[in-house]
Amino acid sequence: MLRDRLLQMLPEDDAAAESVEGLALTVTDLAPGDLGSWLADRAGQELGLDVAGRALQGGGDAWAVAIADESGTSVALDLATIDDADLEALGAWLADPAAPIAVHDAKTASHALHGRGLTLAGVAVDTLLAAYLCHPDQRTYDLGDLTVRYLQRELPTGVDAESDGMLDLGLDGDHSGARTAAARAVAVRELAEPLRTDLASRGATALMAQVELPVLATLVGMERAGIAADVAYVEGLAGEFDAAVERAALGAYEAIGHEVNLGSPKQLQEVLFVELDMPKTRRTKTGWTTDADALADLFARTEHPFLGNLLAHREAIRLRQTVEGLLKSVAPDGRIHTTFQQTVAATGRLSSTDPNLQNIPIRTAEGYRIREGFVVGEGYEGLLTADYSQIEMRIMAHLSRDEGLIDAFRSGEDLHRYVGSRVFHVEPAEVTSAMRAKIKAMSYGLAYGLSAFGLSKQLGISAGEAKGLMDDYFDRFGGVRDYLTGVVDEARGEGWTSTILGRRRYLPDLTSDNRQRREMAERMALNAPIQGSAADVVKVAMIGVTGELERRGLASRLLLQVHDELVLEVAPGEREEVTDLVRTQMGAAAALEVPLDVSVGFGRSWRDAGH
DNA sequence: AAATGCACGTA
DNA sequence: CGTACGTGCATTTT
Structure with missing residues (x-):
């Protein structure tokens, strides 16, 4: 019935209408209740959803959403003008975690919907994220590119919706914006299947469903909350x-x-x-x-x-x-309110933009003062920071199974002091601060593919001394060397590296004839499993922390993630419980050969809460 | 106006 | 000749 009405509405000679395998109707043309019955008819079948608009900045109402079904029929909605009955129907559908739904960009969609009091609860596939996990070497995940690549057709355009991020829905007599939105939603629904197949073929189905999509939901909360x-x-x-x-x-x-x-x-x-x-x-x-x-x-x-x-x-x-x-x-x-990018870093880390809150100064005294400007918000008791200590070294201990390094972490001794005592053949108490500094630089450098030359430069020592230092290190921690060379060899054979949760990074340059490119790829191959696995762990921890906060009905909330650190805003009276919960969840985020150590700080500002 | 290079902040 | 990012300015290219 709805489809018939759509057909009547669209001009027959309109080429755009034919190229789009769907038909669009703006919500102003819907009779009250139409949307509800349309959605009800399609309960149980996978729908595609796309959102265009400015979600956070510039007014929450300036956006639109389009939904498409299997037959290519679609509805484009301008939520600024949608009526209450239809809004309610849409909300009920979106809030159903069991509703199978493919979304182009679930984070943007979620923000936009939140602006109208709607919650995007169940997302089966986020095409943006799925494309990222399928092609982490490809840096753009534009819906048009995906349509060409997977559906072997062009994504119809024709309105200026992309450039200003808004759709001109509800304008008298012109439904081109609605058609574009509908075409996008149709593409999203069609993309779900091939993307799911690709995900499965590289073993990333669980990573997507159990880590990336849940963490996406926590990111929405963090971005909306912002930091005072x-x-x-x-x-x-x-x-x-x-x-x-x-x-x-x-x-x-x-x-x-x-x-x-x-x-x-x-x-x-x-x-x-x-x-x-x-x-x-x-x-x-x-x-x-x-x-x-x-x-x-x-x-x-x-x-x-x-x-x-x-x-x-x-x-x-x-x-x-x-x-x-x-x-x-x-x-x-x-x-x-920063924006966390989930599909940018090749290793699986998040990044932060507009503004970047992951590079706020901390090392110099002057810069550190800036952190005093990030404060607890009205109605909250304080900020809490929790960070993993030496998470990448622990990952390296776990992945390499090096007995010496594992013992170092199990002993509870200061890591660099312990390692220094083995390398320099002295008692831990006799490790001088100069020795410790060298060991620290080398330990961290190893995970980046540091050479003896690079080490000598950084420490201001001779190349010979640096070489001797590294030899002594590997004499004692040979498992680390074996792991590092092994991981590169394996990547060369397979074509990719892989993290503890199966996130791949493809490195075709490992077999390049160009020495510089090849060696660069080798360092990437060596670093990606370490940095990427740490990113996996932190994401699992974020899901655990937000999940536990919600289960317990606490008002405290997660605000920021800075790679190995979480920043939370603690509600009055919840400090002790939240501290405990955060420690537990972060500590349990992965079962490694070594314990995960978490240090927690609390204060009125990010500086005071820091360590 | 857009692209590139340099410099520099974080993990 | 050490990985992963984002940003702003100056400079060069289109």
Whole structure:
């Protein structure tokens, strides 16, 4: 019946209507209750859903959703104008965890729906995520590309919906926007099957269903919650950093007797290597580097005041930039809502954008002050941070099954001290801080494919000493070396690496004739299982933490993930229970050969809660 | 206007 | 000659 009405509505000579294997109707054309009966008719069959619009920024109503069924019939809805009965029907369907549904981008859809009080509960397939898990070497997962690749046809376009992220639904006499939306929903539904087949063929079905889709739901909650900012404090910082920028710039100009754009590597090279005739630094593609390491080195040699001011300027301008970016990101609710990208990092890590909250300074005292600007929100008791200590080293111990490294973690002794005592043949108590620093650098470097040359550079020791250090290390921890070489060999044979949960990374360059590309791929192959497995563990922990918070009916919530750290906002009276729950869930996220150690901090700001 | 390179913050 | 990211500025290319 609905289909007949749709047919009547669309102009017969419209080419777009024929190329789309579905027909669209805007909700303003629906009689009340039509949507409900349409959905009821299709209960039990898989539907495809696509959402276009701006979910969080720029108003929650400026978006649309389209749903398609097996026959290619579809409904495009402008939720700004949908009537209450239909909204209710849609909500009931979306909130049914058993409803089989394929969504193009479930996170965006979820945000958009939340804006109208609807919850996307059951998602069978997220085509974006499935495509990511099928093709982690392919960096774009555009619905149009997927349609060409899997369905061997073009995704119909024709309206300007993509560019501004909005669909022009409900306009009198023009249903092109609705048709585009419908076409996308139809494609989504058709894509579900081939994507599921691909997922299964690489053994990623469980990873998708039990990790990626559940974690997607937690990301929606985290992004919506955001983290509170102390705007007045951060503005104060901005002023301070601003003054520091000015001061350093004036100092630099004075040191050379004229002004120069301190942000221009090209102009800096002119000053440093021509005007001041300083010794040449490392080469870059376009000249000589002016990075911080090189400048510090030049400063040590020449003690020229320009360099000190330049370094101070670099730091200050960076801090000002970070702080101003944060201020610009504060939403009307006084909080910063980042976006977590789930289909970007090749290893399976998350990334954070707009703003990136995974690279807030911590190492320098000045930068660390920025973390004081992230504070507990109104109605909550404090922020709690929980991080895994040395998770990548523990993963390496687990994967390599190296007895020495496993003993190190089981002993409870300080890791680098323990390893140092074995490498240097001394008692743990006799490991000096210099020895410990070398061991620490080497241990972390191993997971990145560090060479003896690289180690010598980083530690400022001779190549020979670095080589000896690595030999001594592998004498004691031979299992680690065997694992690292083995994992590369296996990847070369299979074509991919794999994490503890079966996430693959394909590395075709492992057999490249080009030595540089091949060796790069080898380091990636060595690192991907370690970094990726750690990412798996943290994702499982996030699901465990949010799940347990919900089961217990707690009001505390997860706000951020920074690779091996979780940040939560704790509701009044829940601190003890949440601390306990977080420790338990994070500790139980994976059963490794070694224990997972979690350290927890609490305070009013991210800085106070940090370690 | 878009792409590239450099520099630098985090894990 | 150490992995994984995102961002902003300057510079080059289109």
